[in-house]
Amino acid sequence: MWGGRFAHGPSAIMREINASIPFDKALWRQDIMASKAHVAMLGAKGIVTSEDAALIAAGLDRVAAEFEADGVPEDWALEDIHMTVEHRLAELIGPVAGRLHTARSRNDQVATDFRLWVRDAIDDADRGLMALQTALVTRAGEHADSIMPGFTHLQTAQPVTLGHHLMAYYEMCDRDRSRFAAARARLDECPLGSAALAGTGFPIDRDATARALGFARPTANSLDAVSDRDFALDYLAAASQCALHLSRLAEELILWASQPFGFIALPDALSTGSSIMPQKKNPDAAELVRGHAGRIVGCQMALTMTMKGLPLAYSKDMQDDKPPVFEAAGLLALSLAAMAGMIDGARFDTGRMRQAAEMGHATATDLADWLVSEAGLPFREAHHITGQAVRRAEEQGVALDQLTLATLQEIDPRINERVFAALSVDASVAARDCYGGTAPRQVRDRVAEARTKLEIEP
Numbered sequence: 001m002w003g004g005r006f007a008h009g010p011s012a013i014m015r016e017i018n019a020s021i022p023f024d025k026a027l028w029r030q031d032i033m034a035s036k037a038h039v040a041m042l043g044a045k046g047i048v049t050s051e052d053a054a055l056i057a058a059g060l061d062r063v064a065a066e067f068e069a070d071g072v073p074e075d076w077a078l079e080d081i082h083m084t085v086e087h088r089l090a091e092l093i094g095p096v097a098g099r100l101h102t103a104r105s106r107n108d109q110v111a112t113d114f115r116l117w118v119r120d121a122i123d124d125a126d127r128g129l130m131a132l133q134t135a136l137v138t139r140a141g142e143h144a145d146s147i148m149p150g151f152t153h154l155q156t157a158q159p160v161t162l163g164h165h166l167m168a169y170y171e172m173c174d175r176d177r178s179r180f181a182a183a184r185a186r187l188d189e190c191p192l193g194s195a196a197l198a199g200t201g202f203p204i205d206r207d208a209t210a211r212a213l214g215f216a217r218p219t220a221n222s223l224d225a226v227s228d229r230d231f232a233l234d235y236l237a238a239a240s241q242c243a244l245h246l247s248r249l250a251e252e253l254i255l256w257a258s259q260p261f262g263f264i265a266l267p268d269a270l271s272t273g274s275s276i277m278p279q280k281k282n283p284d285a286a287e288l289v290r291g292h293a294g295r296i297v298g299c300q301m302a303l304t305m306t307m308k309g310l311p312l313a314y315s316k317d318m319q320d321d322k323p324p325v326f327e328a329a330g331l332l333a334l335s336l337a338a339m340a341g342m343i344d345g346a347r348f349d350t351g352r353m354r355q356a357a358e359m360g361h362a363t364a365t366d367l368a369d370w371l372v373s374e375a376g377l378p379f380r381e382a383h384h385i386t387g388q389a390v391r392r393a394e395e396q397g398v399a400l401d402q403l404t405l406a407t408l409q410e411i412d413p414r415i416n417e418r419v420f421a422a423l424s425v426d427a428s429v430a431a432r433d434c435y436g437g438t439a440p441r442q443v444r445d446r447v448a449e450a451r452t453k454l455e456i457e458p
Contacts, residue, residue, distance in 0.1 A: 019076035020319050026326055027081050028072050030116035032064045034109065034192060035085065037212035039100055041205050048099045056100050059093040060085070081113075082106050103204050105196035107226040107314045112192040114322065116213065118235050121329040122184045125239065126177055128336030130454065133173045135343040137450045140166040144443040147425050148263065148353035149362055156360030159425040162348060164438040167446050172245040179238035187231035190215035194222035197313035227313040229303065229321050236300035239328050240293075246335050247293035250286040253342060257283045262352045267345030270338060285338045292331040299324035354425065361390045361400045363428045370422040375414040385412045 036057055043053025063085055078084045083106075090097035143162035150160035190210035193200065199222045206218035219225035256263035266283050274280035302324040306317055364386050371382035388411045393400045396407075401423035408415045421427060433439040436446075450456075 015076050018079055020080045021074050021076065021078065021084055023323050023326060024081045025072035027113045027117055028067050030113040031081050031085050032060050033116065034112045034213060035100060036060050037209045038104060038192060040212065041208045042102060045203055045205055047102060047202050052096050052099055055093055055096055059089045059097065062092055063088050082109050103200040103202035104192065107196050108191045108194040111226050112190060115187050115231055118232055118325065119184060119187060122180045122235060125180050125332055128333060129173045129177050132336055132340040133170050134454055134456060135340045136166045136170045137447055137454065137456065139343055140443065141447045143348065144440045144447065146350040146353065147357050147429055149357040149360060156362050158365055159357040159362045159428045160438040161429055161440055161443055162353060163443040167443060169249050170450055176238065176242040176245060179241060183234035183238050186234060188216040189219045191219050191225035193218060194225040197223055197226055223313045229307055229318060232321055232325050233303055236303060236325065236328055239332050240297045240300045243293035243296040243332060243335060246339055247290045249339060250289040253286045254283045263349055265347040266342055270342050285342060289335045289338055292335050296328045296331055299328040357425045358399055361393060363400055363423045363425060364390050366422045366428045367400065370419050374418065
């Protein structure tokens, strides 16, 4: 394609290091889509004849059909997907195929193709997150009253409901969706027509190609359009944060599925066994989701470092922009699907969860709150008295609500029999009835709101 300038062809090493077709062949649908929009505009503006435009468009459809049926051939001499499409088009329709590249460069071509691909990846991530949210909301609705221990520092803190716990991840997913939506809004500009870096002298219609490709507008600066990849970094930043949320949920499922916890049985279809220990049921899908988070964050860092310090406009370093994005998108899609399947198919041992909530003196804060509201003590004094009660319960090997009234009154005589109404785990969660709290009524309200937002039928 650039042999007119060079007396000799590239060495074998140069062909290998320069070829991107092994990975950028993933852009073939976007490349043909953008090429069809471009040639339609060229024909409409009279830059190529309508007959040539129609012939090129029909030829592109034939190339697309071949690639769909047989895959994209990898000829390293053609370097990339753009020349692979153009070469096959020329084989099908002859020299008129060369008119397709009028008023464009591979620089604006790849920037456009890549934006289209990332836009699709964002939409895929949003669908995956919505499926996970649906699973979380469904299970949260089933367990609005199911009591479990809430933890800080992985130590029993206060009783919460399982529904409340699951809805916490619904909220994280909602923010993840908003980050992807924001990334999509920022990439909604079409680079096509920016050419190599300075625009083109042909009388093109960039608004027409932007509309044809579903973009809101064309990019406003040709240098920026071909040389930045912040849209890909935006995607990777959103994917990384989403992967971190998935990793946290995966870690909890792994803990809950272990025998010391025994809170959950994960579905067989998303678990594995051991080659030597017949009793094992390993939470491998959750562990892989946790592991994928590290790789996705690594992809973000890889592209960040690739883009650091590049002068305007295009540099060949940017050929390495696509592998980390492709890798992250594939890992994220798998992680979202696996997590939705685990939540949907999990069996929760609510009896074991409740038993764990009743241990560890989880209602100690309720005793302190009762001393404040019923006995009129300052909270710091109530906190000290409650600490003494907890120590006494540990010494006797009983739960806090199993201490006798006489024992409690030895600690502080202002405690009376009404305190026991506040010390059960049921009373504890019911008392947290403020907006956003763990009370079953609040959980049901949040579930109802989420079902409306997700358009889930009651």
